[in-house]
């Protein structure tokens with residue numbers, strides 16, 4: 001697998017470029033076929049993604065590091081395969097006694113960028129585990145049934161004033177404005193403290209406002225910045241705000257995708273207004289494929305295929321689980337309107353940043369067995385293409401050089417762990 005940067009730009013153009021601001025926008029459970037730049041038959045308007053595609057580079061064969069939230073985020077922020085973490089199935093919740101999934105010895109993308117003078121912020125969803133230290137007299141998280149209009153979504157609320165231990169601040173982010181995961185998304189935190197409870201249908205707007213505030217502040221100082229905007233939508237609860245209800249004409253999922261995309265529209269406009277677009281590298285992608293919670297059969301009846309006929313959906317080993325939209329814009333470096341069919345993976349971000357900065361990543365043995373995908377590919381012991389993990393069944397699918405899917409299954413039988421290999425499942429993509 002080639003480092004992403006080789007696909008973006010030549011060495012000559014990179015030498016001429018300044019150290020860029022980096023914005024990485026990642027949505028949650030958004031399908032490959034939701035944007036019209038990926039699916040000409042899409043029934044959802046996505047001018048934000050489509051603008052980046054038009055003005056930059058569109059990857060057609062990009063993959064998240066997993067088909068669910070937590071392991072994808074682990075791979076994105078560390079450059080390591082998610083199965084190297086202690087999490088071997090499922091996703092993280094708050095209160096795990098072992099703390100954040102990222103060990104303190106493992107270098108993260110924001111830590112690496114800070115070493116090179118970047119200011120760093122995460123806005124939105126963390127989902128890599130942290131503790132709450134509750135205020136005196138408080139017993140812990142409260143159950144909240146939001147009922148209508150949120151479809152009986154069961155939420156958990158952390159008391160205002162709860163302290164966050166082993167969260168984003170301990171892993172390289174100067175600022176954190178956001179929440180842990182969907183069930184606690186209205187427990188809004190600023191840095192290491194839960195500061196307020198916000199309505200679920202206001203979370204996208206709040207994330208966008210905070211992102212723009214950060215960008216505005218950073219535009220006034222000479223240091224470059226890294227903004228990781230991890231939107232928690234269009235994951236459940238699928239709750240478009242009043243302004244967006246009915247806009248898509250295909251139901252609340254379509255409306256919610258439109259509202260989610262508007263965050264990207266607003267950020268692009270802010271970069272223009274602040275006149276920093278030319279020195280800002282901006283990525284847009286999502287963390288895994290469309291979820292069944294989007295009510296895919298109903299969308300299909302309305303003529304919209306959120307996974308664009310890819311086999312499978314969120315949590316699957318099939319392409320529908322992890323093949324995602326991935327667009328990149330960097331004016332003056334990336335030629336507008338390019339399309340690439342190269343296979344890439346979210347785990348490339350760390351190596352890509354290193355190449356942009358002309359910096360060497362630390363030795364993996366000194367830094368918690370850091371292993372980025374391009375190095376693994378050269379070693380030849382991890383497959384030649386990005387692997388994707390299927391947490392519920394311990395599946396490790398790889399694409400072989402002929403484009404067929406291989407699934408490596410790690411099966412536990414009593415006290416014995418057996419590794420088996422099931423090969424040649426026909427047709428990785430566009431399956432029936």
Ligand SMILES: [Ca+2]
Nearest residue numbers: 028029069287
């Ligand atoms: Ca997700």
